[in-house]
Amino acid sequence: MDSAPADLTADAWMDALPQAVLLFGGTGGGGAPGLTVTRLNAAAVRLWGVPQGRAAGRPLLEVVRRHTLEALAERGGELELEAGGRTLRCTATHAGEGGALIVEDITEHRRREAELREATAVLSHEFRTPVTGLRGVLEALEYDMPPDLAQNFVRQGLQEVERLARLVEDLAVGFRPTRARTLPLAETFARAERLLQPELGTRRATLTFGADHLVRADPDKLLQVLLNLIENALRYGPPGGPIEVQTAARGTWIEVAVLDEGGPLQGSEALFRAHTRGPQAPGQGSGMGLYIVRSIVQGWGGQTWTERRGERNAFCFTLPGGAGIG
Structure with missing residues (x-):
């Protein structure tokens, strides 16, 4: 008489677990009668869509419907499984004539x-x-x-x-959160030119800047965007080629474009993805530069894109503007 409350307590404990737990018995390994299901907890019922009443006594493979999981239950151990866009960590343990198959969703x-x-x-x-x-x-x-x-x-x-x-x-x-303030673009242009001077000299390249505008941005993040784009132009454009930074007012936004004389780009939109580099990119790199540019620009609500302007490639971005200067 005392066993029923204990069994109910054990069942409630199993059903409270977030992991799917399947208890099984039988010989496995190809022997008769094979592995059979003895108990499913609530998470396992949700995972495999088989109620406890129908699952009990059935072959394990009929419930889990994957030979990979049947083999894991037979031999024991652990594996990760991709199923329905989710990542599952599956563990099988043995105890006497039975064992347990435990499945945890580790997607997050x-x-x-x-x-x-x-x-x-x-x-x-x-x-x-x-x-x-x-x-x-x-x-x-x-x-x-x-x-x-x-x-x-x-x-x-x-x-x-x-x-x-x-x-x-x-x-x-x-x-x-961003440390935004209102500043003239010329302030960032001067910082970028100072930092890039050694590389400009080494590559014998020229760098020119367009008209000044007041903008609203985090000065360091804006500098990071500009440096990444100009460095890309220096490294992937023709040696010694001129680099121009153009600016233009677009309503309440300011557009900045870094132009170089490189050849036409293939699949330019993909260049803004993480760990992606152009097919002709020399040397080694992280493929993160343009991804960082897009992440920063999207943080202040702007846009990034590339386009062909005449015989030049233009890497463009927008940022919130203020009153123009001069």
């Missing part, structure tokens, strides 16, 4: 892992720009130079240290 866990990898890739890419700037500053300070010029390099170095500090904060506590 795998999604969070992918997001963490993506965030790590984005941060590592963003770290590259201030680190490169600091290296250039320190290399310049190795040489004798007038005090005012040395002081200018020190200021540049401090700016890059500040950017690194902000990235470290983002890494430690997650991505914070």
